Amino acid sequence: QVYLVQSGGGLVKPGGSLRLSCAASGFSFSDYYMMWIRQAPGKGLEWVSFISSGGTYTRYADSVKGRFTIFRDNAKESVFLQMDSLRVEDTAVYYCAKDPLGDYWGQGTLVTVSS
Amino acid sequence: EIVLTQSPGTLSLSPGDRATLSCRASQSVNSFLAWFQQKPGQAPRLLIYGEGVRATDVPDRFSGSASETDSTLIISRLEPEDFGVYYCHHYGSTRAFGQGTKVEIK
Numbered sequence: 001q002v003y004l005v006q007s008g009g010g011l012v013k014p015g016g017s018l019r020l021s022c023a024a025s026g027f028s029f030s031d032y033y034m035m036w037i038r039q040a041p042g043k044g045l046e047w048v049s050f051i052s053s054g055g056t057y058t059r060y061a062d063s064v065k066g067r068f069t070i071f072r073d074n075a076k077e078s079v080f081l082q083m084d085s086l087r088v089e090d091t092a093v094y095y096c097a098k099d100p101l102g103d104y105w106g107q108g109t110l111v112t113v114s115s
Numbered sequence: 116e117i118v119l120t121q122s123p124g125t126l127s128l129s130p131g132d133r134a135t136l137s138c139r140a141s142q143s144v145n146s147f148l149a150w151f152q153q154k155p156g157q158a159p160r161l162l163i164y165g166e167g168v169r170a171t172d173v174p175d176r177f178s179g180s181a182s183e184t185d186s187t188l189i190i191s192r193l194e195p196e197d198f199g200v201y202y203c204h205h206y207g208s209t210r211a212f213g214q215g216t217k218v219e220i221k
Contacts, residue, residue, distance in 0.1 A: 045212040047210040
């Protein structure tokens, strides 16, 4: 059984930082790309970032480029999203998912950016 | 950047009806398109990818097709549990989601 269990998230002030974590189990984690997707309240899905299986290749949506960093620890079977310089418009539920198909998703974690 | 445009925005249908959802890409995506279903408060669920491959445990009333720039999701006979929001997703050299089509009960 595949599980993606997320942690992190919460309330942060504009300009602040937050780190999201996603712990995987049930598949060969180090063989797969992973991605983060977000969904603002009442809105659609927005792809945020993906990372290659070895962690050396990453890509970001223009909306987060230069502020967010994706990285992974294959020994701990985990992927992370470091979010800096957070803005009100980054408020969303953030999901990690197995890339590229998105055949498995985490449970989602709410990030609220508000003063 | 690839932009995916879904149509229609909303489909109002009754159980037993046939639903046809479309997704058009701004440039060639070489059939690297997938479809997801999302219900309120839940993570999206993968339904179809590539040239109509159903994901695990997806009923055969869901079918799909894809070309260089277009993909269609068909639900042959809507069941009550099929109502929700559907997204297309490009998973090629980059990633993108369409804006969604809401399938609601008429």
